[in-house]
Amino acid sequence: MKKRISALPDEVIALSELCIKNGKIDPSLYTKYDVKRGLRDLQGKGVLTGLTEISDICSTKIVDGQEVPCPGELYYRGYDIKKLVNGFLEDDRFGFEETAYLLLFGDLPTEEQLRNFNKILGNYRTLPVNFVTDIILKAPSPDMMNTLARSVLTLYSYDERANDISIPNVLRQCLELIALFPVISVYGYQAYSHYHEGKSLFIHQPEMDFSTAENILHLLRPDGKYTKLEARILDLALVLQAEHGGGNNSTFTTHVVSSSGTDTYSVVAASLGSLKGPKHGGANIKVVQMLDNIKSHLKDWTDEDEIRAYLRKLLAGEAFDHSGLIYGMGHAVYSLSDPRADVFKAFVKKLSEEKGFHQEYGLYEKIERIAPEVISEKRKIYKGVSANVDFYSGFVYHMLGLPQELYTPIFAIARIAGWSAHRIEELINAGKIIRPSYKPIGPHREYTPMAERT
Known part of the structure; x- marks a missing residue:
């Protein structure tokens, strides 16, 4: 099968720069117009857009009239x-x-x-x-x-x-x-x-x-x-x-x-x-790739100070893919814990013992414990940070030889x-077609005839 040429022509690159120039929106406008980016507020709470009886996710509880984080x-x-x-x-x-x-x-x-x-x-x-x-x-x-x-x-x-x-x-x-x-x-x-x-x-x-x-x-x-x-x-x-x-x-x-x-x-x-x-289903691949990178740079997988130092590099965008992310940590809804990760963990340990991956499991366990501390040092956390299900699922698939x-x-x-x-x-x-609102912020302009354009 012959693939199409993937090299980007200079003309396309130039046009893409025009897209970027005219497509950039001032970040402060999102705050000005109270836009819920990602349909979530600053605390990570989603905008209510529907009702369902299929599943329920609980990450907070009411204590003395206040909403506080709880185990997921x-x-x-x-x-x-x-x-x-x-x-x-x-x-x-x-x-x-x-x-x-x-x-x-x-x-x-x-x-x-x-x-x-x-x-x-x-x-x-x-x-x-x-x-x-x-x-x-x-x-x-x-x-x-x-x-x-x-x-x-x-x-x-x-x-x-x-x-x-x-x-x-x-x-x-x-x-x-x-x-x-x-x-x-x-x-x-x-x-x-x-x-x-x-x-x-x-x-x-x-x-x-x-x-x-x-x-x-x-x-x-x-x-x-x-x-x-x-x-x-x-x-x-x-x-x-x-x-x-x-x-x-x-x-x-x-x-x-x-x-x-x-x-x-x-x-x-x-x-x-x-x-x-x-950012969604592909996250567990990133976790495995990140752990491979961590393992290749640590001299001692049991040294918590060395692990902590490298996690700080990840968070600063100085290591792995330079994204500034520690993959598998944190979730849009859960704060103190992800119940899926909690259920998975005991079985992950059992499989690691059967497959001879007990050292890797020990490293995962340490990162799970240390990473939230490192993240809280560097970033303002509106809710807790914990390992999500992706943190362990990729490791499981790796041990299964998938x-x-x-x-x-x-x-x-x-x-x-x-x-x-x-x-x-x-x-x-049979509700209405789902159609959220986007606020236009660009100015209205008069049409310019072709001969007058510069």
């Missing part, structure tokens, strides 16, 4: 995420499919309901005839999120009822996408690794009676094998990332695009585009369950 809590359909996780772990079963059922239908399934739901997903795991050869194996992309989005948009052409936005049909489409996301993601990676990295190409068929986590590992590995702990922890990662309120960027995108009345495939492709961004190209798609494999629930909720409640 996450509820799916009213159920505490920690109790949900404990429930399926104690019963020694996988939890993602049960979680998807809960998010979509509002109640925990009975054994029979879950068995039937798993059967439906199993039956939907088959791609259309020749889809793999005609779509996925042709023009493979180095970014699996683009492969996933392209495949989703192409599935529109295979659906005779693609534009039908009745709830039964949208539910059918959503169930198909929940079932197919692991298949498309892994097949897309196999094509990329073969055509771009020269590795052997192998395409396993998904197993109808496997869980989503089991199928990811089965499809990805040449021998299709995995340990019970590996599958359990990957399943846990999917559960923890399946949903996170209507205000996160990709789910809000789901609501915004759904409100226009468009088809399911267009909505999901837009949400995938949002999730791809490094390629970085699949880190964000795995997030999408989980979050499609939440997106589906929110799309259906938006359609059921």
Whole structure:
């Protein structure tokens, strides 16, 4: 495949400078007009734009009439995420499919309901005839999120009822996408690794009676094998990332695009585009890359003074990618703790012991403790700072031997369950098209004829 020339012509560079010159807005105007940039105030509280019954995020509580930070809590359909996780772990079963059922239908399934739901997903795991050869194996992309989005948009052409936005049909489409996301993601990676990295190409068929986590590992590995702990922890990662309120960027995108009345495939492709961004679903890759950089510069991974000094360099923009960020620390909503990271941590330690990554785990643990102190030294904090789920998820995927190209798609494999629930909720409640306001600040000008322009 011959790619288009990527070098930027001088003419384009010059025009881009014109864009920058005439596109810059005085930052003080955002304060003057009380603009909630990012739809959040200075304390990080989001502007209320909708209602949902799908999930609830709690990061503050009222004490003596004042709102104060508290340890983070996450509820799916009213159920505490920690109790949900404990429930399926104690019963020694996988939890993602049960979680998807809960998010979509509002109640925990009975054994029979879950068995039937798993059967439906199993039956939907088959791609259309020749889809793999005609779509996925042709023009493979180095970014699996683009492969996933392209495949989703192409599935529109295979659906005779693609534009039908009745709830039964949208539910059918959503169930198909929940079932197919692991298949498309892994097949897309196999094509990329073969055509771009020269590795052997192998395409396993998904197993109808496997869980989503089991199928990811089965499809990805040449021998299709995995340990019970590996599958359990990957399943846990999917559960923890399946949903996170209507205000996160990709789910809000789901609501915004759904409100226009468009088809399911267009909505999901837009949400995938949002999730791809490094400020959203791509954050765990940045954490792993940052930790690799930290490990290469520290002489002693146990020396807390050396760790602290390097974290200060990161924060000052003097190390790694010079962004001034310590990736995996802080969250738009949580302050004292992210409950997803809390749940994950114990299992991360167990996996690190099985895989021989106990030294790396020790470094992660120290950074988790020291980084908030370093951040509070240098920056005004309106709320607490703690490790978020991305801080550990990338490390887990690394220990599982998953390629970085699949880190964000795995997030999408989980979050499609939440997106589906929110799309259906938006359609059921049939509100107005979502259209926030932007204040124009440029002056009105008189038209200048061509001959008079300079």
